[in-house]
Amino acid sequence: MQIQVKCSCGAEKCPEWAIIELQGVVEVQPSFQHSLQNLQIGLLCRPSSQENYTFTVGYHELTGYKVALKKPMVVLKKIKYMDVERQIDEATSSSSCVELDVVGFIRHKILFKTRPTALISGPQPTVKEKINAEGA
């Protein structure tokens, strides 16, 4: 079986995606669990001309930096479709096809790996950051 890896947007137009990476888990207040869409997670700021960033989630402030990935990544989308014209092949049990489409590439991420600091007298957050048990 052979699955073609396509890039339907074209190599030159392939867009760059971004990653924000936290050492931790973002927790959402129970009442908002099922309607996350459009909810704000936090505010990302770049205070100076350096590649340092702050990320404020609820009453926690994280500090981090932008870093180039040691190896680039691509974002692949699996596409399943039924090929009604193709005869059922004895080698495969169904006539569905899978393709992979490259929808983007990633070269940088903004990484937060230090312990967050608590902002005093912040508003009651709907989203807050929780530190991993083994976190830094």
Next chain:
Amino acid sequence: MLLNLQPTSSVSIQYHPFFGPHDDLVLLELDEKLLSDVLYQRVTLRGQPDEDAVLCTKSKTYSVKFVGTSNSVFLIPPADYSTSHESGGENYNQQVPTASVIKVAPGNMELVEVAPRLDKLKSILSENLYSSDEASTAMGDLYKWDDLINKVQASDDELKAGLQALSAVEIDGYWRIVDEKYMDVILRMLLHNSVLNDWSLDSLVEDKVVSVLESDGFPRKLVYHCLNVYGSRVEEAMDGGVWRLDARRVCVHFARGILREGKRKMESFMEEWLRMIPEEIQPSFDMLEGEVLTEKLGVETWVRALSVSSLPTTPADRFSILFKERAKWEWKDLEPYIRDLNVPGLSSEALLLKYTRRSQPSIDAEPVFSAR
């Protein structure tokens, strides 16, 4: 946007209107040099449903593995990204720029270069060897190039090299391995005709050889195949189509034939072997390295067949069989049986370290390799 956030500015990070698990979106980490192959649609994934997928470029094969992370990796597409749903989600806040997280990635796929999985190629082509009574016995599965691509986890270039190593031949669009006994018949007929017609084995004229053997009843394709298997084209010939038989390949062929029925005493083997080899060819026992093993049993030396080409291509399986054949090996005997092993990133010293135990009975004795 997020990637070009200017100094002293901020952006609100939100869950995308279509935030969700999106199991159909995966991250694949790759070496810089592979990036353009991927973007320009020069890679494919190959494998059967019950196999681990491999990713193939034109010339290399990579295994694909998932590596998880305990971090939260927020994946943020470009601003105009929409899924199969309509592009919805109003922008409540036009003043504050926003960036939306479509998914939290549990990890990413990684590639590790691997040797092509060619053992399967050999076994499927061996299901239906092409033999002299082909017309009446051709049945079962035969494989065209596209069928092989679907079944064998190797890049195109590696598959071609694998077919070459197996001395496979394409007949009527199907890739076939010819039965050794049939190859023997054709070779002997070629040698017989060389004597009859006074042809030099160093300069066989293709047209003559083909027409004579064709009139003897051999398919044209197979006569060419015979020349390819046992000889090589003479490049310097003025009018193309001149071949030179390769001494080693011819000698190995006859040795295999003699030992097919079992081991033989050295004297008996040598006597028959020398008798079968054409006068023009000078045999030497060294030609049989990687093809035969010699053993002393009592005062007698015996010879038996063990061809490296019959052994598995994966190192673990190869060493396992070698140590079953013989518990202890000296380097000079072992080397021909492992020199073709290909593991990207592992030198032959590293292979020995990984799969063998080295011992040296005394300082001036030869080191000996045995199973770990």
